[in-house]
Every structure is written in structure tokens, then in C-alpha cells.
Amino acid sequence: MKVLHIEPEKCTGCLRCEVACSYVQSGEFNPSKSVIRVSAFERGHTSFSPYTCFQCAEGWCMTACPVEAIDISAVGAKEVQDDQCVGCKLCTLACPYGTIFYDPEREKAFKCNLCGGDPQCAHACPTQAITWIEDFTQDWTGAFAAQRSAADLARIGATNGR
Amino acid sequence: MAAKRHVIVGGGTAAINAITSIREFDQGASDIVLVAEERPYSRMVLPYYLGKRISRSHVWTLSPDRLAALGVTTQIGRRATALDTAQQRVTLDNGETVDYDDLLIATGSSAVRAPVPGADLPGVHSFWTLEQADGLIAEVKAGSEVVLVGAGFISFTILNSLVKLGVRLTVIELAPTILPRMIDPNGAAIVTRWLEQHGVTVQTGVRLNAIEEVAGRKRLVLDGGGELSADVVIMATGIRPNLGWLEGAGLEMGRGILVDDHMRTSAPNVYAAGDVAEAFDRVTGQRALHAIEPAAMEHGRIAGANMAGVDRAHRGTVLMNIVDVLDLEIASFGLWDDADAESVAVEKPSQWAYRRLLWHGQGEAMTGAIIIGISEHLWATNDVGILKGLVQDGQPMGAWKRAMMDNPWELKRPFVATGHVGRLLQETVLGRPSTPADEVNAARWVSPEAAALAAQTEV
Numbered sequence: 001m002k003v004l005h006i007e008p009e010k011c012t013g014c015l016r017c018e019v020a021c022s023y024v025q026s027g028e029f030n031p032s033k034s035v036i037r038v039s040a041f042e043r044g045h046t047s048f049s050p051y052t053c054f055q056c057a058e059g060w061c062m063t064a065c066p067v068e069a070i071d072i073s074a075v076g077a078k079e080v081q082d083d084q085c086v087g088c089k090l091c092t093l094a095c096p097y098g099t100i101f102y103d104p105e106r107e108k109a110f111k112c113n114l115c116g117g118d119p120q121c122a123h124a125c126p127t128q129a130i131t132w133i134e135d136f137t138q139d140w141t142g143a144f145a146a147q148r149s150a151a152d153l154a155r156i157g158a159t160n161g162r
Numbered sequence: 163m164a165a166k167r168h169v170i171v172g173g174g175t176a177a178i179n180a181i182t183s184i185r186e187f188d189q190g191a192s193d194i195v196l197v198a199e200e201r202p203y204s205r206m207v208l209p210y211y212l213g214k215r216i217s218r219s220h221v222w223t224l225s226p227d228r229l230a231a232l233g234v235t236t237q238i239g240r241r242a243t244a245l246d247t248a249q250q251r252v253t254l255d256n257g258e259t260v261d262y263d264d265l266l267i268a269t270g271s272s273a274v275r276a277p278v279p280g281a282d283l284p285g286v287h288s289f290w291t292l293e294q295a296d297g298l299i300a301e302v303k304a305g306s307e308v309v310l311v312g313a314g315f316i317s318f319t320i321l322n323s324l325v326k327l328g329v330r331l332t333v334i335e336l337a338p339t340i341l342p343r344m345i346d347p348n349g350a351a352i353v354t355r356w357l358e359q360h361g362v363t364v365q366t367g368v369r370l371n372a373i374e375e376v377a378g379r380k381r382l383v384l385d386g387g388g389e390l391s392a393d394v395v396i397m398a399t400g401i402r403p404n405l406g407w408l409e410g411a412g413l414e415m416g417r418g419i420l421v422d423d424h425m426r427t428s429a430p431n432v433y434a435a436g437d438v439a440e441a442f443d444r445v446t447g448q449r450a451l452h453a454i455e456p457a458a459m460e461h462g463r464i465a466g467a468n469m470a471g472v473d474r475a476h477r478g479t480v481l482m483n484i485v486d487v488l489d490l491e492i493a494s495f496g497l498w499d500d501a502d503a504e505s506v507a508v509e510k511p512s513q514w515a516y517r518r519l520l521w522h523g524q525g526e527a528m529t530g531a532i533i534i535g536i537s538e539h540l541w542a543t544n545d546v547g548i549l550k551g552l553v554q555d556g557q558p559m560g561a562w563k564r565a566m567m568d569n570p571w572e573l574k575r576p577f578v579a580t581g582h583v584g585r586l587l588q589e590t591v592l593g594r595p596s597t598p599a600d601e602v603n604a605a606r607w608v609s610p611e612a613a614a615l616a617a618q619t620e621v
Contacts, residue, residue, distance in 0.1 A: 032542040039574050051544065051574065056587055057595040063463070064456050066175060066206040067223070071598050086210040086220070093484045093493060094456055096554050096586050098547030098574070104489050104537035107215065139584035146579045153579075156565045 001076045002132055004112075004119055006050055006140035010129035013038055013048035020124035024115055026103075035101065035112045036121045036130075041141075047148035049141040050121065050130055053078065053099040053112040056137065061111065064094035069109075075117040080109050166192040168469050169252060169260055171242045172268035173198030174205065175455055176436030176462035178223055180266050181232055182602045183466025183592070190233045190604030192470070195260055197237040197252065200292065206455050208295045212302075213323025221292060233604030242269070245411040247429035264431040264469050267408070267419060268462065271401040271437040271453055276311060280373030285380055286395045289320050301394050304328030309382055309392040311370055313340035317398035318485045318492075325362065325488060332363040332390060334382075339366055344483050344494050345532050348507055349516050352534055356490045356514060401453060403438040416440045418451045423475040425465035433469060435461035444478035445496045445522075445529050445553060452479050460591055467592055474592055480554050484546070489537040490514055493546055496553040497522055497530035506567045513539060517570045526558035528566070548577045555582050 018034040026033035036052035059078045062070040069084035070091065080091075080100075087107040091100045100111040112119075122132040168184060170177045173196065181194060203221040210216045229236055237254065244253040245265070252260045273290035275281040287298045302308065306329045310317050313335035324331055333340070339350035340357075354364050369385035373395060382390040403418050414420045414428035418440035425433045425441065435441075436458035443450045457479040467474040484493040497503065503520040510516075513536065520530035531549040533540070540546065552559075552573070559566065562576040577583075590596065 032538065037544060039578075041575055041579070049578075051578070054583070054587060058590040059596045059598075062598060063459060063591065063596050066204040066455060067220070068598070068600050071600070086207045086216050088206050088210070089484050089486070089491075090206065090455055092546050093482050093550060095547040096551030097583065098544030098549075098551065098577075100547065101541045102491075102537065103541070104486075137587065139581065139587060141578050142581045142584050145575060146581070149575055149579050153561050153565060156568060157561050 001134070002117075003055065003135045003137050004052060004114070004122065005131045005133050005135050007129050007131075008041075008047075008049035008141050008144040010127045011038065011048045011050060012046055012127055012129075013040065014126065016124040016126065017050055017121035017130055020120040024120045025110065033103070033110075035099070035110060041145045042148040043152050045148070047144075049144060050125075051099070051141060052121070054097060054137045055112075055114070056097070060094040060096060061091035061100045061109070064090045066090060073113060073116070075114050077112065077114040079113040080111060082106075082108050085109050166263045167195065167261070168192055168264055168266070169195045169197065169262035170266045170268060171197045171252060172266075172270055172436070173200060173202040173224075173238075174268060174270045174436060175458035176268035176270075176439075176465070177266065178202060179459050179462030179599075180268065180433075180435060180466035180469065181224070181234060182599045183463040184470045185232050185602050185604055186592075186597050187467055187470035187472045194232070194234045195237065195262075196229065196234050197240050197242055197254065197260065199239065199241050201238055203292050205290070208289070208292065209319045209323050212289070212295055212299055212320055213326050215323075228600075231603040241407070243407050245408055245413075245432075247411060247413070247432060250431065262431070264433065266462075266465050266469065267427070267432065267434040267438055268436045268458075269404040269407070269438055271403050273316075273397070274400045274402045275397040276370055276399040278370055278372050280375070280380075281397065283373055283375055283380065285375075285393070286373055286397060288397050289316065290401065298394070298396065302327055302329060305330065306393040307391065308332070308394045308396065309334060309380075309390055310396050310398055311382075312398040312400070313337075313342075313364070313366070314398060314400070315341070315344055315483055315485060316401070317396075318487060320396070320398070321362070321487055325360065329394075331361075332365065332392075333357070334368045334370065334384070334390070335364075335366045336369055337366065340364060341492070344485075344498075345492060345534070346499065346507075346518060348509065349492070349518070349532050349534050352509070352511075352514060352516050353487060353490065353492060357487060360488045401437070403451065403453070405438060416449065420449060423478075424468045424473070425461055425476065426468070433465040435465045442476065442478035444480050445556065447478065450481070452481050454479075454481065454483060456480075456482065463591055476591075480550065482550060482553075486537060490534065491537055491540045491546070492534050493549070494532045495530060495549050496520075498532045500530055503529065504567075506570055508570050515539065519566060519570050521563065526560060526563050527556045528552045528559060528563075529556070543574070545573045548573045551582050551586055552577060555585055557582065557585065
């Protein structure tokens with residue numbers, strides 16, 4: 001199965017993935033409507049990583065939905081069916097990754113649906129930090145985040161006398 | 163040998179998930195009998211039906227066609243009245259009996275009204291069942307004066323719909339603050355201000371003494387001499403598990419039916435799930451009643467697997483709730499109300515944002531959280547789910563704990579840098595990837611576990 005393969009070392013924090021994602025997901029160039037979110041993992045440096053749904057085996061959003069509004073698509077994405085979703089947000093509560101959101105304008109949950117098999121974030125990424133390839137989903141950013149944030153963390157500890 | 167007969171009593175979330183879970187594992191190799199008072203529907207979506215966001219037909223869950231495809235025999239419109247665990251027999255309200263090889267008790271809860279004179283007058287409503295929803299919808303009109311008695315979770319799930327229907331709304335609550343079982347007083351103060359700014363009157367610390375009928379309207383008599391008048395009164399004063407029919411059945415009880423990590427009760431071949439089950443809390447490791455939708459779902463699926471003969475233990479549920487009031491999001495997780503916890507609380511008043519993080523017993527694992535924020539701000543972060551992930555995973559945060567205490571607004575970096583994602587990706591409720599419920603039926607799909615079981619049976 002193809003997955004969104006994330007290599008944070010290659011991410012420059014340019015946010016093109018967010019812009020592309022929001023446009024294909026909502027028709028607006030509006031990063032708050034994007035379902036891929038870029039965060040900094042080191043203060044003052046270019047340690048960024050994209051973060052989006054892992055399409056996890058449990059599918060916490062899918063199993064939490066009281067009206068079966070979340071399915072698995074042909075390309076393996078847990079996908080919200082807008083005509084079924086009532087906007088109760090149980091999925092947002094159940095997902096332990098924080099990768100399903102709620103749109104107060106449409107009153108629907110929304111999340112990464114892998115753009116039906118042609119993810120626009122991967123197209124938009126100028127450095128191949130996001131690629132759409134055969135692999136197993138995994139924690140793409142944990143080791144990177146631990147390494148790049150170590151200095152900040154040491155500083156916080158020192159400030160607190162620990 | 164006759165096929166094993168599973169009897170499921172109750173038609174809510176726990177029951178439905180148990181049925182699909184049995185079929186996910188046994189490919190239709192057993193008989194399932196569903197005893198339910200009503201055709202299965204989702205209680206969770208009733209507030210949206212009240213608010214006219216969805217039609218009445220949207221509330222149904224397992225349709226007759228789906229039940230047939232799942233190979234379920236139904237006794238719809240029947241209520242169980244007695245259980246004989248020695249004979250393995252359930253008695254129904256029409257006097258018929260149903261024998262079981264194993265039984266799931268998933269009879270849910272009922273709404274409880276404050277025990278005051280006039281609580282049963284016409285025009286005084288509960289909002290819990292579909293019938294009650296229909297009753298309220300028939301009476302609430304734009305411009306109606308409505309008093310909501312009780313400012314708990316259920317009250318708040320219908321508050322949006324009532325305001326959008328154009329009613330004039332007053333909420334009264336006996337406790338000193340609103341949402342007393344979901345958020346702390348700081349959070350409650352923010353939500354109260356938000357409500358008042360949106361035209362909802364809130365009175366806390368108020369005891370209702372009686373409801374009287376006066377010239378076709380209701381008069382609510384309050385302790386201390388105050389009065390309110392209303393066209394419609396809604397009693398959202400709590401729920402109680404439906405356990406009455408089990409009197410004399412001899413099951414070990416606490417506040418609910420005590421179950422182990424396989425959802426087994428003290429009686430052989432009897433399982434319990436959902437609001438009636440006093441099952442393990444993931445954070446405390448102790449048993450508790452978690453009358454929430456995600457608990458009913460997880461309980462039902464675990465019970466179903468075990469009833470299908472596939473050994474599955476449950477790690478316990480995380481207590482959690484989310485509700486929005488007029489686009490202010492409010493959620494809490496785990497031990498958010500823990501007196502024996504180190505905690506940090508921060509507020510950004512101009513943004514209506516609030517957070518509290520709690521660490522039980524000064525430990526390094528986050529054990530509870532509260533989060534409040536305006537929808538458009540809150541959903542620009544990944545933070546709601548990340549709080550759930552932190553509480554669910556329960557890993558020591560090491561030096562990150564101090565960072566989170568210093569800056570509770572930054573959650574993603576501590577969450578990701580401590581390897582939560584990798585651990586959580588290993589976890590599934592049933593020990594295998596989930597199947598979408600609507601793809602499960604009695605014949606189409608064979609799980610590896612079912613194939614293995616079938617092979618064993620043949621030998």
C-alpha cells in the first residue's frame with residue numbers, strides 16, 4: 001500500500017503542502033483548512049516537519065463514529081462521508097494523533113483522504129520531504145523531533161534548575 | 163452440533179458493536195438474537211435531529227436489511243424482564259423466554275428527572291430517547307421560553323440546537339458551576355461568560371423545588387423564593403443505568419455490573435458492555451462507570467470478540483467528553499478533576515482559550531486534561547487529539563513534563579518527541595486492523611482468526 005512518506009530532514013517549512021492541501025480539500029488557499037500541518041521542532045532553526053493522518057490500523061476515528069460516516073477508501077484512507085457525518089466530533093476526541101478536525105462552517109469532520117490516491121501535498125513539496133510511495137505507515141518524525149529539540153529541552157531544564 | 167447462540171439485550175452502541183465484532187471474527191458461524199425495545203438508532207445524533215441539521219431517518223443505525231445481512235434474528239419492541247443465569251435464560255416482557263449460550267447485557271441508561279413535584283407534568287421533557295426527542299421537537303418553537311434544568315453534558319449537547327431554533331433559553335444548575343462533571347470552575351467561568359454573551363441566561367447554585375402549571379405555562383419554583391416561567395422545561399438532570407431487570411440475577415454489582423477485562427460478568431457466559439458495565443478505566447486501572455459513547459463502542463467490540471471465541475483483553479477506556487457551545491469547543495480527558503495531581507492551568511482571555519494539564523501523584527505521565535477554545539482557533543492545531551493520545555498512552559514525559567508545565571500551549575513537540583506516535587501505531591482495540599462496520603456481514607468475509615477457529619473445529 002502506498003503511504004505519505006515523510007522525511008523531516010528535507011522539510012524547509014515552506015508550507016506549500018498546507019496551501020495545496022487546503023485548496024484541494026476546501027477550495028480555499030487557507031492553511032487552517034489544511035489537514036497536513038507543518039510544525040517547528042527547534043526554535044530559531046529550520047527543523048520543521050509535516051504531520052498528517054497516519055491512516056492507522058485501528059482507525060480510531062472510524063470506529064468511534066456513531067453513524068458509520070468514516071470508511072476506508074480504495075487507496076487505504078480513512079475517509080469522512082460528508083452526507084453521513086453529523087458533526088458530533090467523537091472522531092476528533094477518539095483520534096490519539098490529533099489528525100481529524102472539525103469545520104464549523106460546514107459542521108463536518110474533515111481529515112486526510114490521500115486526495116483519492118494522488119496526494120497534492122507530495123506534488124507541492126519542492127524538496128521531496130513528502131513522497132507518495134510503497135511503505136508501511138510509521139512514526140516519521142519522533143526521532144527527528146527528539147534530536148532537534150534536545151537543545152531547547154536542556155535549556156528549559158536549566159532555567160528550572162533541573 | 164447446533165450453532166452457538168449469542169443473545170444481545172439492548173440496541174445501542176455497545177450492542178451494535180458487539181454484533182459486528184462477532185461477525186468480524188466468526189463469518190456467520192453462530193446465531194445472534196437481538197432483543198431491543200426499539201429499532202436501533204444512535205442517541206449521539208439526536209441533538210442534530212432536534213436542531214433540524216439531519217432528518218429523522220438519519221438516526222437509524224442497523225437497518226432491518228443490515229441486521230439480516232449480519233444474520234441477526236430480532237426481537238424488536240421487546241424488553242428483557244428477568245435473567246436466570248443457571249438456566250441461561252432471559253425472560254421477555256411478553257412472557258416468552260430466550261435461551262442463550264452466551265449473553266451480552268447492553269441495556270444502557272435512562273434519563274432521570276429531579277425528584278420534585280410537577281416533574282412529570284405535560285410540557286416537562288427529558289431528552290434521551292428518540293421518542294423523547296420527538297416529543298420535544300413537537301413543542302419547541304422559535305421564540306419559546308425554554309428552561310433547561312441541569313447544566314451537564316447532555317444539557318450542553320442540545321443547547322446549540324435550542325439556540326439555533328430561536329428559543330429564549332435559561333439554564334439552571336444545582337452545582338456552583340456549569341458542566342461540573344466535565345470541566346473545572348475556571349473553565350466553567352469562561353463558558354458561562356461565553357453563553358451570557360450569546361444571550362443564554364445561566365443560573366448556578368440554584369435548587370428547583372417544584373414545577374407548577376399556571377395558565378398553560380410552567381412556573382419553576384426555586385429554593386430561596388425565586389421563580390422562572392417557561393413554555394417548555396427540559397430536565398437534563400442525569401442518567402441511570404438500566405439494571406432493574408437484573409434484580410435477583412445474582413450478578414456482582416458495584417455502581418454497575420462488574421466486569422473483567424474481557425467484559426465478563428461474575429456469571430458464566432454473561433458479558434456486559436456500555437453504560438451498565440463497571441469496567442476498567444485505562445488511566446486508574448480501577449473499575450468505573452464510563453457512560454460515554456467511545457466506552458460503549460470499545461466494550462461492545464471486546465465483548466463481541468470474546469463471545470466469538472477469540473480471546474481479547476481490554477486495556478480500559480479513557481474517560482473523555484467533547485461538546486461545543488455556539489462554536490466554543492470544550493473537551494476533557496482522563497483524570498481532569500484529580501485532587502492528588504500536580505497541575506498547570508493557563509488562560510488567554512481575549513481568545514476564550516483555556517487549558518489545564520494534570521499529572522497524577524506528581525508523576526511524569528500526563529493523566530488528565532481540559533481544553534477550551536473557539537472552533538476556528540482550536541482546530542488550527544492538532545491539540546484535542548494529542549491530549550487524548552497523551553492520556554491514552556500514559557508514558558512518562560521525562561524532561562518534557564517541565565516544558566509542558568512551562569508552556570501548555572505547545573503540545574505537539576512534546577508529544578512527537580517522546581515517541582507517542584510510534585507506540586500508538588502499534589495499538590488496536592481488537593489486535594488487528596479495524597474493518598469498517600458497514601463492510602461486515604455474516605457471509606462475505608473470513609477473518610484469519612475465524613479460519614483458524616474453523617480449522618480447529620474440523621479436527
